Amino acid sequence: MRMRIRPILLVWAIGVIGGMALQGRSAAQDENPNRPPSRAGLPPGQVDVHSWGNPHQIRVRHVSLRLRVDFESRTISGTATLDLDRSPECPPEADLWLDTRGLAIRSVVAPRPGGEPVSLPFRLEVPQVPEEERLLFPSGARSDGSPIHGTPLVIESIGQAEGRVAIAFETSPDASALQWLTPAQTAGGRSPFLFSQSQAIHARSWIPLQDSPGVRVTYDAIVEVAGPGVAGLKAVMSADGNFGTSRADGRRAPEPEPGRFSFSMERPIPPYLIALAVGDLEFRPLGDRAGVYAEPALIEAAAFEFADTPAMIATTEERFGPYRWGRYDLLVLPPSFPFGGMENPMLTFATPTILAGDRSLVSLVAHELAHSWSGNLVTNATWDDFWLNEGFTSYLERRIIEDVFGADRAEMEQVLALDGLRDELSELDERDQVLHIDLWGRDPDENVTSVPYDKGALFLRELERAFGRDRFDDFLRGYFDRFAFQSITTGQFERHLVDHLFEAEPEAARRIDLRSWLDAPGLPPIDEPTSGRLAAVDRQAKAWLAGDLEARELDTKDWSTQEWLHFLGAMPADLPASRVGELDRALMLTQRGNAEIACAWLELTIRAGYGEADARLDRFLTTIGRRKFLMPLYKAMVDAGQLDRARTIYAMARPKYHPIAVESLDLLLGDPGDR
Numbered sequence: 001m002r003m004r005i006r007p008i009l010l011v012w013a014i015g016v017i018g019g020m021a022l023q024g025r026s027a028a029q030d031e032n033p034n035r036p037p038s039r040a041g042l043p044p045g046q047v048d049v050h051s052w053g054n055p056h057q058i059r060v061r062h063v064s065l066r067l068r069v070d071f072e073s074r075t076i077s078g079t080a081t082l083d084l085d086r087s088p089e090c091p092p093e094a095d096l097w098l099d100t101r102g103l104a105i106r107s108v109v110a111p112r113p114g115g116e117p118v119s120l121p122f123r124l125e126v127p128q129v130p131e132e133e134r135l136l137f138p139s140g141a142r143s144d145g146s147p148i149h150g151t152p153l154v155i156e157s158i159g160q161a162e163g164r165v166a167i168a169f170e171t172s173p174d175a176s177a178l179q180w181l182t183p184a185q186t187a188g189g190r191s192p193f194l195f196s197q198s199q200a201i202h203a204r205s206w207i208p209l210q211d212s213p214g215v216r217v218t219y220d221a222i223v224e225v226a227g228p229g230v231a232g233l234k235a236v237m238s239a240d241g242n243f244g245t246s247r248a249d250g251r252r253a254p255e256p257e258p259g260r261f262s263f264s265m266e267r268p269i270p271p272y273l274i275a276l277a278v279g280d281l282e283f284r285p286l287g288d289r290a291g292v293y294a295e296p297a298l299i300e301a302a303a304f305e306f307a308d309t310p311a312m313i314a315t316t317e318e319r320f321g322p323y324r325w326g327r328y329d330l331l332v333l334p335p336s337f338p339f340g341g342m343e344n345p346m347l348t349f350a351t352p353t354i355l356a357g358d359r360s361l362v363s364l365v366a367h368e369l370a371h372s373w374s375g376n377l378v379t380n381a382t383w384d385d386f387w388l389n390e391g392f393t394s395y396l397e398r399r400i401i402e403d404v405f406g407a408d409r410a411e412m413e414q415v416l417a418l419d420g421l422r423d424e425l426s427e428l429d430e431r432d433q434v435l436h437i438d439l440w441g442r443d444p445d446e447n448v449t450s451v452p453y454d455k456g457a458l459f460l461r462e463l464e465r466a467f468g469r470d471r472f473d474d475f476l477r478g479y480f481d482r483f484a485f486q487s488i489t490t491g492q493f494e495r496h497l498v499d500h501l502f503e504a505e506p507e508a509a510r511r512i513d514l515r516s517w518l519d520a521p522g523l524p525p526i527d528e529p530t531s532g533r534l535a536a537v538d539r540q541a542k543a544w545l546a547g548d549l550e551a552r553e554l555d556t557k558d559w560s561t562q563e564w565l566h567f568l569g570a571m572p573a574d575l576p577a578s579r580v581g582e583l584d585r586a587l588m589l590t591q592r593g594n595a596e597i598a599c600a601w602l603e604l605t606i607r608a609g610y611g612e613a614d615a616r617l618d619r620f621l622t623t624i625g626r627r628k629f630l631m632p633l634y635k636a637m638v639d640a641g642q643l644d645r646a647r648t649i650y651a652m653a654r655p656k657y658h659p660i661a662v663e664s665l666d667l668l669l670g671d672p673g674d675r
């Protein structure tokens with residue numbers, strides 16, 4: 001592979017040289033200035049191997065942002081002023097360690113109330129970790145050779161800073177958290193658009209901070225929008241202050257000054273939940289504390305699709321305790337958003353591919369809403385504990401669906417999830433099949449599998465069964481209360497479970513093998529979920545496959561999206577093109593607009609080599625950037641021996657995909673620039 005110097009590496013190199021030119025190190029550091037503070041004595045489960053931060057010595061607790069969003073240079077520049085807490089054990093000469101990736105650092109100063117700010121020396125370089133602590137620190141490279149975890153910003157002489165430091169910085173145009181869209185990539189086609197995606201470890205590419213989910217911060221921000229064609233654009237954040245809404249204290253957010261917006265998040269959140277979007281946005285209320293933002297062209301469709309949101313909030317509160325964030329709003333993004341949804345607090349970000357027109361895909365709303373309890377309120381302390389976020393949330397998601405749409409739909413979704421999990425387990429390395437996973441040396445983005453989601457949710461479903469629904473709901477409510485606004489490890493969860501559920505009911509506890517659920521690969525024995533409606537679909541699928549039924553005799557007129565997905569999932573991988581064609585002619589599957597159905601169908605057509613869907617596949621892959629759809633479709637092409645075709649489409653689509661999708665696809669297909 002040809003070595004190319006990328007801007008991100010350049011910024012890094014300049015940082016190293018710039019940092020080295022500065023003087024003023026302490027004696028201890030002079031012995032080995034390039035060494036991070038030791039982590040050897042820290043409680044093992046609490047070490048975050050995806051962050052360079054040293055919160056055990058000095059911890060960031062508030063971030064104050066002054067940002068200028070420039071659509072012309074595709075950069076965000078400004079200052080981040082960090083409020084710091086020093087632990088009592090922190091040695092006086094300790095440095096402050098922050099995470100960055102691709103950031104240019106202009107200056108670091110200690111503001112002085114009533115005096116001139118003092119500049120502080122800093123360095124920006126990947127340090128040498130002593131061999132005996134290798135497993136306690138970030139490690140590993142991305143597909144372009146850059147470090148997965150970015151470059152620490154080490155601020156020296158922080159003792160002079162009296163608890164506050166101001167960093168002037170600028171993002172790189174290819175910051176991994178940011179996607180800058182041209183007008184052509186939006187629904188309206190007239191204005192540019194910007195959105196951030198900080199989970200898992202991308203906050204560091206647009207804000208210098210301790211980018212670890214164990215380090216909670218409050219934040220405030222003033223955002224200015226600049227560049228050609230930006231008049232009328234609105235900025236929104238995962239905070240109080242979004243236009244069209246009232247603030248938590250009941251005051252209506254002031255009409256934004258043209259091009260200038262202010263926000264505040266007063267509840268402590270992990271950095272991966274700091275989020276910003278700028279675009280031509282409109283707002284529609286969905287009730288008195290919920291609403292939706294979207295481009296004008298999509299706002300009606302979005303308000304229709306999400307009409308059940310207030311009912312979802314109400315039922316979750318009733319079962320699992322109060323919604324503690326004030327408002328709950330949704331933001332519909334352009335189609336290149338790499339995820340289905342992202343639970344940014346007070347403002348879920350969502351893909352437009354869930355606007356199916358029939359509310360059939362709103363379990364995604366239930367999911368992101370549920371994160372307001374599991375994830376945003378009680379947060380995984382490290383990415384090894386990711387299942388605490390996603391497993392709990394997938395479990396709550398199904399409970400919400402059951403309450404709002406009925407047990408039939410919840411069961412169908414449970415069966416679909418389990419089928420997906422079993423398929424994936426059959427292909428995953430054993431080490432990736434465990435809930436309490438070890439992600440050392442790896443990019444947490446590349447390990448988003450159905451294990452933390454659906455194996456995690458099944459574990460909770462088994463707990464519910466063993467202890468009874470009422471008892472388990474009480475337990476969950478107590479858990480959210482006990483750990484509200486905290487970040488916890490799998491070990492802390494386990495102790496709480498044993499203390500509050502297992503010891504009170506040892507009889508029921510004997511039915512749960514904790515060690516195999518948390519630490520072992522595979523799936524422990526479960527109560528098999530069933531769905532009468534999906535069983536009926538199975539019977540039809542079998543009859544058609546056996547030739548006992550013609551495609552046009554399939555009784556599909558009342559099928560929900562879930563039944564269609566199950567039907568397509570029941571087709572064997574080696575279904576020949578002629579039979580795929582029979583289905584298409586009778587059921588018009590290539591024409592379907594529902595993105596989930598389209599994706600499942602297109603995967604089948606690729607495996608079969610059914611050419612009639614090629615144009616639809618091209619259009620799908622070049623207009624939608626959701627990684628969940630892109631990965632299986634490109635993979636199916638590779639498996640079907642169509643690597644060249646996959647690469648041709650990818651070369652065309654890549655400039656429009658999000659950096660997170662590009663990273664995954666470069667790993668699968670290679671970077672077209674390297675061939």
Ligand code: BES
Nearest residue numbers: 199200339340341342343364367448628
């Ligand atoms: N928090 C996740 C998305 C995420 C996970 C982003 C890991 C970055 C790293 C979000 O809540 C999520 O799970 N989204 C799912 C939808 C859901 C219905 C399963 C998605 O995007 O597909």
Ligand code: ZN
Nearest residue numbers: 367371390393
């Ligand atoms: Zn989630």
